Amino acid sequence: MENKAKILIIDDEEVVLDSCAQILKGAPYQLATASDGTSGLTLLQEFRPDLVFVDLKMPGISGFEVLEKIGEIDPTIVIVVITGFATVSSAVEAMKKGAYDFLPKPFTPDEFRLIARRGIERRKLMLEAIALRKERDLLREQFASIVSHELKAPLSAIQQNIFALEFELEKRLGPEQKEKFERIKARLTDLLKMINSWLRVIAVDIDRLKEGFVPLSIAEPIANAIESLDTLAARKNIKIVSEVGQDLPAVLGDKVSLAEVFVNIIGNALKYSPDGSNVRVTARQEEQTIAISIEDSGIGIAEEDLPHIFDGFYRGKGGQTVAGGHGIGLAVARQIVEAHNGSIEVESEVGTGTTFTVRLPIHQS
Ligand SMILES: Nc1ncnc2c1ncn2[C@@H]1O[C@H](COP(=O)(O)OP(=O)(O)OP(=O)(O)O)[C@@H](O)[C@H]1O
Ligand SMILES: [Mg+2]
Incomplete structure (x- = not known):
């Protein structure tokens, strides 16, 4: 099954919405549009877009507010702001607030397609990076659990038994045998210490800490x-x-x-x-x-x-x-x-x- 990338466009100008829809016709995207910030945000919750185009200047809640709200809802959604003429400074401001790119009005179909493609690509990379990080955390946890169950637990059991054995045999052991017990115990202690330190390096879970x-x-x-x-x-x-x-x-x-x-x-x-x-x-x-x-x-x-x-x-x-x-x-x-x-x-x-x-x-x- 094809998994089409989703694009949401929020703009109060009918012509902009229409022309975007026209430009993307036949492209491998699923498109949704909204004509003001509030309905755009409502639509966003159920549509779950990969990329959102937001007009900065709209009646009702402003593009900046929409930008901030989207960041709160899902910071991985890529946002491109649509700006009117001579508003470079607000584009810069928007990018500081988390927008990925900006599209100055009026735009050509090619410009729009290019920015859409880049935005979708960006979203894909972000999701991949997140998945990778999750996988790495999981591996780390699994490794820590293997080290602790397969190595640490049996070694601790051996250590316990050595202590018990030494205690039981105490009166019968000659100095050389006692010496050997000491060496075994020292080596075991070192091994356990090493495993514990490995576990520490792997498992220092900063958030939990x-x-x-x-x-x-x-x-x-x-x-x-x-x-x-x-x-x-x-x-x-x-x-x-x-x-x-x-x-x-x-x-x-x-x-x-x-x-x-x-x-x-x-x-x-x-x-x-x-x-x-x-x-x-x-x-x-x-x-x-x-x-x-x-x-x-x-x-x-x-x-x-x-x-x-x-x-x-x-x-x-x-x-x-x-x-x-x-x-x-x-x-x-x-x-x-x-x-x-x-x-x-x-x-x-x-x-x-x-x-x-x-x-x-x-x-x-
Ligand atoms: N106070 C110190 N004086 C001299 N060298 C030091 C000192 N502290 C650390 N080092 C050097 O830094 C290295 C790293 O220290 P670190 O404590 O991470 O490991 P370690 O002492 O070798 O082993 P362990 O994991 O048992 O602590 C040491 O191997 C040593 O060469
Ligand atoms: Mg040290």
């Missing part, structure tokens, strides 16, 4: 992050010096994912710094933002790595030589910070140290 935003003090997720890194810091004898004011203005966000941002950045500072060094975490107000800096005196990041460290699965040369990882932590951190309308910056010098600064807008209540 935003739904749970509440005003909060940045001190809280920072403190939670530092607490969860206690063991790692102690193992490397690194002191995390925190200078975070308790009375900073609130930010709007999600506590758990913000804590994840700081775990990833402070965790890196610990990972890529020598034993016995210090990591400094500060938070202060800078104009309308809260700026949180994490400063280490570790290995630093080479200049050629700097533009890529926030990409998923990228690891710096220096980083690879001193510690394991998957190149995911900063990618996740950036996604979360951007979902909060914030930014992350880095300054680093090889051999001297690195400072990451996260900026989050202050909540305007």
Whole structure:
């Protein structure tokens, strides 16, 4: 069955409507016409056009209003405004308001056909892009669900059983066997960590994240992050010096994912710094933002790595030589910070140290 593209023309001049119908006769379009804005909008709801021609100057509601209403009803409908002589400025204005093109009166049949064809093509591309994005989201969700059911769940079950087995055999295990258990457990923990980070990169669903935003003090997720890194810091004898004011203005966000941002950045500072060094975490107000800096005196990041460290699965040369990882932590951190309308910056010098600064807008209540 043929799927004809639909064109709606809204114009108060009878001759314009007639001549358009005449021009498109035999063309592969389905045509509807209306002689004022209000009936045009009513017709639009049931006709669902791909392309609308709207006269800017009509009695009753104006072409501009029609333009805005169509954008509210369905922003993928392509709109071309029909303008009289010497109204270039209103055409420009209309295009700012979302019109795709304009057709100056009087127009030749060829001009009209050309613009109609371009408009229909535009609509097709828009719908294709939307379908593609939907498909990609679906794939992402499916992949996340496969990783989580087919990989994560069985591995977690194995981990549980290993723990149980080790506990049952505890008294009978020699040192070498105990050592083997430790290795198995460590590898399993790494695998699970990796899967969890993959899931994070694939599944940071920004819209869902935003739904749970509440005003909060940045001190809280920072403190939670530092607490969860206690063991790692102690193992490397690194002191995390925190200078975070308790009375900073609130930010709007999600506590758990913000804590994840700081775990990833402070965790890196610990990972890529020598034993016995210090990591400094500060938070202060800078104009309308809260700026949180994490400063280490570790290995630093080479200049050629700097533009890529926030990409998923990228690891710096220096980083690879001193510690394991998957190149995911900063990618996740950036996604979360951007979902909060914030930014992350880095300054680093090889051999001297690195400072990451996260900026989050202050909540305007
Ligand atoms: N504080 C730091 N000092 C030196 N290099 C760093 C620091 N933070 C990040 N890097 C570099 O940036 C790279 C990317 O960091 P990211 O946290 O994304 O991944 P990762 O630490 O390698 O792995 P993981 O996914 O386990 O976090 C690291 O591999 C490292 O080379
Ligand atoms: Mg990391």
